[in-house]
Amino acid sequence: MASYKININGKEHELEVDGTTPMLWVLRDHVQLTGTKYGCGIAQCGACTIHLDGVAVRSCSMPISAVGDKSITTIEGLSEDGTHPVQQAWLAHDVPQCGYCQAGQIMSASALLKDNPSPSDAAIDSAMSGNICRCGTYTRIKAAIKTAANS
Amino acid sequence: MMLGFSFMASCKPSKEEVLTMPEEWFEMNSYLKIGENGVVTIYTPNPEFGQNVKTSMPMLVAEELDLDWSKVIVDQAPYNAELYGMQFTGGSRGIMSRWESLRMAGATAKQMLKETAAKTWEVPASEITTDLGVLYHKASDRSITYGEIASSASGMPVPENVKLKEVKDFKIIGKSHKNVDGKNIVTGKPMYAMDHKREGMLIAMIEHPPAFGMTFKSVDAEAIKAMPGIIDVFPIKTYHEDYEKGGFDVNAFPELVAIVGKSTWEVMNAKKRLKVEWEPRGEYTETINGWRGKTTNSIPGAMENTTGHLSKMEELASKPGKVVRKDGNPEQAFKNATKVIERSYSAPFLAHNCMEPMNAFAHVQGDKVYIAGPLQAPGMIEPAIIARMGIPSENIEIEMTRMGGGFGRRAYSHYMLEAALISQQVNAPVKLMYTREDDMTNGIYRPAYTATYRAALDQDNNLTAIHIKAGGVPESPLFADRFPAGAIDNYLAEEFSIDSNITIGAFRAPRSNFMAGAEQSFLDEVATEMDKDPIALRLEMLERAQNDPVGEKNDYDAARYASVLELVRDKSNWSNSSSNANRGVSAYFCHNTYAAHVLDLSIEDGKPIVDKVCCAIDCGIVVNPDAAINMAEGGIIDGVGNALYGEMTFEDGVPQKKNFDKYRMIRMREAPKQIDVHFVQNEINPTGLGEPPFPPIFGALANAMYKATGVRQYSQPFLGDKQVLG
Numbered sequence: 001m002a003s004y005k006i007n008i009n010g011k012e013h014e015l016e017v018d019g020t021t022p023m024l025w026v027l028r029d030h031v032q033l034t035g036t037k038y039g040c041g042i043a044q045c046g047a048c049t050i051h052l053d054g055v056a057v058r059s060c061s062m063p064i065s066a067v068g069d070k071s072i073t074t075i076e077g078l079s080e081d082g083t084h085p086v087q088q089a090w091l092a093h094d095v096p097q098c099g100y101c102q103a104g105q106i107m108s109a110s111a112l113l114k115d116n117p118s119p120s121d122a123a124i125d126s127a128m129s130g131n132i133c134r135c136g137t138y139t140r141i142k143a144a145i146k147t148a149a150n151s
Numbered sequence: 152m153m154l155g156f157s158f159m160a161s162c163k164p165s166k167e168e169v170l171t172m173p174e175e176w177f178e179m180n181s182y183l184k185i186g187e188n189g190v191v192t193i194y195t196p197n198p199e200f201g202q203n204v205k206t207s208m209p210m211l212v213a214e215e216l217d218l219d220w221s222k223v224i225v226d227q228a229p230y231n232a233e234l235y236g237m238q239f240t241g242g243s244r245g246i247m248s249r250w251e252s253l254r255m256a257g258a259t260a261k262q263m264l265k266e267t268a269a270k271t272w273e274v275p276a277s278e279i280t281t282d283l284g285v286l287y288h289k290a291s292d293r294s295i296t297y298g299e300i301a302s303s304a305s306g307m308p309v310p311e312n313v314k315l316k317e318v319k320d321f322k323i324i325g326k327s328h329k330n331v332d333g334k335n336i337v338t339g340k341p342m343y344a345m346d347h348k349r350e351g352m353l354i355a356m357i358e359h360p361p362a363f364g365m366t367f368k369s370v371d372a373e374a375i376k377a378m379p380g381i382i383d384v385f386p387i388k389t390y391h392e393d394y395e396k397g398g399f400d401v402n403a404f405p406e407l408v409a410i411v412g413k414s415t416w417e418v419m420n421a422k423k424r425l426k427v428e429w430e431p432r433g434e435y436t437e438t439i440n441g442w443r444g445k446t447t448n449s450i451p452g453a454m455e456n457t458t459g460h461l462s463k464m465e466e467l468a469s470k471p472g473k474v475v476r477k478d479g480n481p482e483q484a485f486k487n488a489t490k491v492i493e494r495s496y497s498a499p500f501l502a503h504n505c506m507e508p509m510n511a512f513a514h515v516q517g518d519k520v521y522i523a524g525p526l527q528a529p530g531m532i533e534p535a536i537i538a539r540m541g542i543p544s545e546n547i548e549i550e551m552t553r554m555g556g557g558f559g560r561r562a563y564s565h566y567m568l569e570a571a572l573i574s575q576q577v578n579a580p581v582k583l584m585y586t587r588e589d590d591m592t593n594g595i596y597r598p599a600y601t602a603t604y605r606a607a608l609d610q611d612n613n614l615t616a617i618h619i620k621a622g623g624v625p626e627s628p629l630f631a632d633r634f635p636a637g638a639i640d641n642y643l644a645e646e647f648s649i650d651s652n653i654t655i656g657a658f659r660a661p662r663s664n665f666m667a668g669a670e671q672s673f674l675d676e677v678a679t680e681m682d683k684d685p686i687a688l689r690l691e692m693l694e695r696a697q698n699d700p701v702g703e704k705n706d707y708d709a710a711r712y713a714s715v716l717e718l719v720r721d722k723s724n725w726s727n728s729s730s731n732a733n734r735g736v737s738a739y740f741c742h743n744t745y746a747a748h749v750l751d752l753s754i755e756d757g758k759p760i761v762d763k764v765c766c767a768i769d770c771g772i773v774v775n776p777d778a779a780i781n782m783a784e785g786g787i788i789d790g791v792g793n794a795l796y797g798e799m800t801f802e803d804g805v806p807q808k809k810n811f812d813k814y815r816m817i818r819m820r821e822a823p824k825q826i827d828v829h830f831v832q833n834e835i836n837p838t839g840l841g842e843p844p845f846p847p848i849f850g851a852l853a854n855a856m857y858k859a860t861g862v863r864q865y866s867q868p869f870l871g872d873k874q875v876l877g
Binding site for chain 2: 001016017018020021022025028029030032033034035036038039040041042044045047057060074075076079081087089090094097098099100102103106110119121124125126128129130131132133135136137138139140141142
């Protein structure tokens, strides 16, 4: 057990947890932010994607001890009330089916667009192929990313 | 009457943030209540797993009630068989089975409002019209909103003989409406069972045997109980030994070890250090009270291997099977044939791999049970809870949380009962969670299958006979009465099955998900041998089945089947396609809906790239068009993924894949680049879409791959772990 001061969605949190605890479980169990999901625990599915200083990372494989001063953004903090262009595009294209992967998809997509505001199909494939959608909404996700890029 | 506390009370549906909430609600029936300000809450009865009945079922109610859809809020109905009938999600039956009753719920409520207004205005109810939540008496230029009159209307006797609307008068049904949970999903609101939080809640995980055929012997609990955050470690038996299982009580591992602690990471760490002794279970008999009646099966004890499965299937495929159907004289037709085409197809076990692993939240307090979890069949787990825990139905509350995928797996909700047993043991609210590894190695898989097809061609290159022999571990996939039965004079269908201790269950379009691919690949090969266009061959056979069917029990409507093929032929520009297009066609009928695909493929650096899928569907009336397209796209992408990569194998009973690093799933870069979906326009009562688009895509892909590579695909997965073809 150790003490950590972590910035999550613009707020400072003081947490007493073991340093090896992945941020996924810090968020879900200790900060009550359950938007970030568990899918595999080995960074293979992307359901746990969050931003670390704006860069997409798989929180299931990132221990709290590695965060330091960096800011964490989760799906809950991506925007005020779903107004991020990626979230708006997701709604415009009615992307989700079961919805479980979508927070991770949105976090990966928003990080991509921050880095590459006008991505090609190949760039989208490359950035998004770490996020599994079991229900098969990939064509909609791609279309929504393009809409968000153009907005 | 209605409803227990829902943990979601703190998370309001998105519309409430735009709509003003009423001060008072007036219940019209168990499906809807009207607020005095005109906002309406509709209760959706069936559990939701991404097929979006949470939007389309309320649309049926709203249509007949002439509501303003923008003023509708949707809530998940609780599990209550008396109020809602069979709240089962599966078989692509949801909309089909509730088409009339949900509309009737809206229509009777509308009639109650009309009769109330009629009384108030002293006019005949027949002179009153409704539109967008307002009642009108045009003759006297009077109007009143539903909200203003709801308090008087509520509590009126439910009228009988209420008429439903004609299809031509639909205003909501047939128009696309957005997913009612869309905003909650994209903003990460708590919606899934694992998002539960309750005062005093503990986290639980289980450990099950590493191999099918093994069972629990003993566990060293003390070492683990000493670890940080760990409360208790103990074995649990999910069902009593003398319990007569129902069809959905499938369970490979009767006894599990439960670990309970304060946080997920602490329990995960304890799980890694857990030392359990397992032992061979040996052969056992199991009596199941399934939907086909009571059966007693002998389950073998040996640890099984995929190589063993394959050789056993090969052995039985070469022997006579059990004849299920015979038309004409197939033996003679094959004897007289000028050419016989014989091909064998196979596909492995598949894991469902729902994105949300199995889990449940349970709180048992004395003789009261509350369980919230992702499940397709609450009516099926309740008897198991009653039998196992000795708690009566009225003390059991089941909340159906949104499922992160189902695909059939969540009909077997043993994890609900496990969570309850653990909660009871530790006397606290418990969130039970399976790791991905627990989930992927726990079975209830799609079976391994094989099918051998033979076709007889006479000297004029006419197709004179078809012979199918299908089998699997542990069940046969055969549907003897489906096409091409009925279209061919001489037909023989046989099957076999091989006992196994590996548990299987329904997987998106059970049995169809294999037979369609085998059948449609074979027909393509037969068409090539006959020098016929593959669509033309199918249409010829369907014409025969329609005009002069063989036998009486042919499980399809040949005219509807032909029309999806004609629609996909037209929409894909099949007859005029350029010679560069490597296209495969396939069509299938299952779960009451007809689907046909034309798939365009190219090869890039040895990798198959699906450029486009053109899809035609006849599912009758399409309730929510864009959502229907989403379902077709999903089934297509799922099919491409499973055809190319899906596979579970075994060695000494041990599943060889435990996570997504080994079990390959289709990713964005491998998904079809473009999918176009077209619906046959008719006024037939709606049928489902969860399953029907899935089976035919396997054949379309195999047939396109043949065009692109010159090589036929007989064994799934077509690519597997390989990066490139060949």
